[in-house]
Amino acid sequence: MTMNSTQASPPDIVVDFSASTQSLGALREAAYRVIGQAACHIDEADGRYVCRLSPSQPRLHGEELRSHFLNLVTDENLREKVSGETDRLRDVIVALAFGSLAQEQ
Amino acid sequence: MAGFASPDAFCPETSALQLLPIRFERLDADRFLVGNMVGDLAEMTAAELDRLCTLDIAPGDGLYERAFEKLFIGAVDERAQQQLLALRLRSRLSFLRAATPLHLFVVTLRCEHTCPYCQVSRQSKDRVRYDMDQATASKAIDIALCAPAPLIKIEFQGGEPLLNFDLIRWIVVTAKQRAVRRGKQLQFVIATNLALLTDEVLDFCAEHDVLFSTSLDGPRDLHNRNRPRRGQNSYELAVAGIARIKERLGADRVGALMTTTEASLGRVEEIVDEYLRQGLDGIFLRPLSPYGFAMTTKQFHKYCGQDWLRFWKQGLRYILDINKSGRRFPEFYSTLMLRRMLSDEPIGYVDLRSPAGIGLGALVYNYDGTVYASDEARMLAEMGDRSFALGNVDEHSYRDLVLSDTLVSAVADSLTQTAPQCSSCVFEPHCGADPVYHHATQNDVLGIKPLSEFCLRQKGVLTHLFELLEHSPEDAAILRSWAS
Numbered sequence A: 001m002t003m004n005s006t007q008a009s010p011p012d013i014v015v016d017f018s019a020s021t022q023s024l025g026a027l028r029e030a031a032y033r034v035i036g037q038a039a040c041h042i043d044e045a046d047g048r049y050v051c052r053l054s055p056s057q058p059r060l061h062g063e064e065l066r067s068h069f070l071n072l073v074t075d076e077n078l079r080e081k082v083s084g085e086t087d088r089l090r091d092v093i094v095a096l097a098f099g100s101l102a103q104e105q
Numbered sequence B: 001m002a003g004f005a006s007p008d009a010f011c012p013e014t015s016a017l018q019l020l021p022i023r024f025e026r027l028d029a030d031r032f033l034v035g036n037m038v039g040d041l042a043e044m045t046a047a048e049l050d051r052l053c054t055l056d057i058a059p060g061d062g063l064y065e066r067a068f069e070k071l072f073i074g075a076v077d078e079r080a081q082q083q084l085l086a087l088r089l090r091s092r093l094s095f096l097r098a099a100t101p102l103h104l105f106v107v108t109l110r111c112e113h114t115c116p117y118c119q120v121s122r123q124s125k126d127r128v129r130y131d132m133d134q135a136t137a138s139k140a141i142d143i144a145l146c147a148p149a150p151l152i153k154i155e156f157q158g159g160e161p162l163l164n165f166d167l168i169r170w171i172v173v174t175a176k177q178r179a180v181r182r183g184k185q186l187q188f189v190i191a192t193n194l195a196l197l198t199d200e201v202l203d204f205c206a207e208h209d210v211l212f213s214t215s216l217d218g219p220r221d222l223h224n225r226n227r228p229r230r231g232q233n234s235y236e237l238a239v240a241g242i243a244r245i246k247e248r249l250g251a252d253r254v255g256a257l258m259t260t261t262e263a264s265l266g267r268v269e270e271i272v273d274e275y276l277r278q279g280l281d282g283i284f285l286r287p288l289s290p291y292g293f294a295m296t297t298k299q300f301h302k303y304c305g306q307d308w309l310r311f312w313k314q315g316l317r318y319i320l321d322i323n324k325s326g327r328r329f330p331e332f333y334s335t336l337m338l339r340r341m342l343s344d345e346p347i348g349y350v351d352l353r354s355p356a357g358i359g360l361g362a363l364v365y366n367y368d369g370t371v372y373a374s375d376e377a378r379m380l381a382e383m384g385d386r387s388f389a390l391g392n393v394d395e396h397s398y399r400d401l402v403l404s405d406t407l408v409s410a411v412a413d414s415l416t417q418t419a420p421q422c423s424s425c426v427f428e429p430h431c432g433a434d435p436v437y438h439h440a441t442q443n444d445v446l447g448i449k450p451l452s453e454f455c456l457r458q459k460g461v462l463t464h465l466f467e468l469l470e471h472s473p474e475d476a477a478i479l480r481s482w483a484s
Helices: A024-033 A062-104 B046-053 B063-069 B080-092 B134-145 B161-182 B199-208 B220-226 B234-248 B268-277 B305-324 B332-342 B375-382 B398-402 B405-413 B435-442 B453-471 B473-483
Strands: A003-006 A013-018 A038-045 A048-055 B017-019 B022-028 B031-036 B041-045 B073-075 B102-106 B151-157 B185-191 B210-215 B254-259 B362-365 B370-372 B389-392
Touching: A013 A062, A024 A038, A024 A048, A024 A062, A038 A062, A048 A062, A062 B017, A062 B022, A062 B046, A062 B080, B022 B046, B031 B046, B041 B046, B041 B063, B041 B453, B046 B063, B063 B073, B073 B080, B102 B134, B134 B151, B134 B161, B134 B362, B134 B398, B151 B161, B161 B185, B161 B199, B199 B210, B199 B234, B210 B234, B220 B234, B220 B268, B234 B254, B254 B268, B268 B305, B305 B453, B305 B473, B332 B453, B332 B473, B362 B375, B370 B375, B375 B435, B389 B398, B389 B405, B405 B435, B435 B453, B453 B473
Parallel strands: B102 B151, B102 B362, B151 B185, B185 B210, B210 B254
Antiparallel strands: A003 A013, A013 A048, A038 A048, B017 B073, B022 B031, B031 B041, B362 B370, B370 B389
């Protein structure tokens, strides 16, 4: 993942990612989770996803908000990986629970 | 020469492992809470979580054993872990097989109290307009007895239900007669402030095995401030009522609920002491709900979710210390969560389940015959919002009500299993959808969870309980005893 961070006109925070290595889905999930602290607008330009964070609470500012958002993106990337590897198994387990097991009762 | 094979011979191939569905939440920079599909939880560092997800683990390294025990990993060629997860998932959701065990009869909206936080918007007069009549009650009984659940609990709500005790008496006797024909078991509860408790009421309840649920907000001054009535004697009548019920019917025949107001926040120890003084068997540290006069008088907005969490944590600490001294006295919100965390019991607590408990867990028959999906739904209706009105006892059957478009849409649209953030939340197996709450606070039955105080409260409670279970052995022993 390639990331560059710059602070635009305060108090917005801009974090950008290489579109070739960062999935948009994970960014959207992270943007949703950060709603309580900031509004996140995602743009694509020159092969990069640009996330503009506008703080909605005085609690998190500057570096703290950037760091919080990067953690959220990191976590969402991992969730995306786990989901890709285990969704099929989750479907099997749910089918076992409410399909074949249900028929036996 | 014959002998034992080397220990290596018994080690499974790590290449034969597969990751099972897991969820996780970040606790801080280097700590994560990891869980499986049925809510078994483990704490891990970032490095451990990374090793788990890349299956960089081997027998004997500790993480491998923890991951196997928690059903985070399984062998590729074995289905045992998947079948176990399926069985446990099925058990946890089996409350769905006994639909609608709870039926609330709002026998009157009249009340002699004038509580500023009243969530049902009580009325003071007009007996004809605000009391349920016998014809309406009769139809409501028939609907309730059509529900699939073998044990039907009928709870009398108000206003103050004892203001219409004649109807309660008629409903109990009639429902018992009709239940025999349908092979149903019945349980009755009166939710009352006890101000109008009489020997006649006690005699009837003793004869028909009727339970009481009352309100006790804390010491005299706090209770009377929260719950004003003419004579300023709500507390005196409540504690006298509790004592009379315990003496006449038995100690386990009455329970009490407290509601947290702004005035309660700094006084949790005094509130707990009051419950101990009244010989009650535990306490439910309950936040205020966003309905009725609690909204119009702005009581609900006087403290936030974080304030309540601090109050609850302080109260739990105090309660745990009381338990350490030898007296069993659970905090019931914690107990509910702990049962979800430590067992696969099918706990269909109406406010904390997904699919949501509205309609499928409870139905509410209002005094005017309108049927609502939950107690909160009728509270909302008294504020002019009838979004969760399912029908009317005069026109609709049980089947009509639970299959109504209103209910099916609200349940389907609020599933946590597929909701943004919830679907990947480590706490989802222990949490629930609360479409009425989220509709009331966000005008969205699903709810925007990052902005939801319900979500904040649930995450705060579950994280704190997990930390105590993991890192405080003496507290953990008490918490485990509450869940058993």
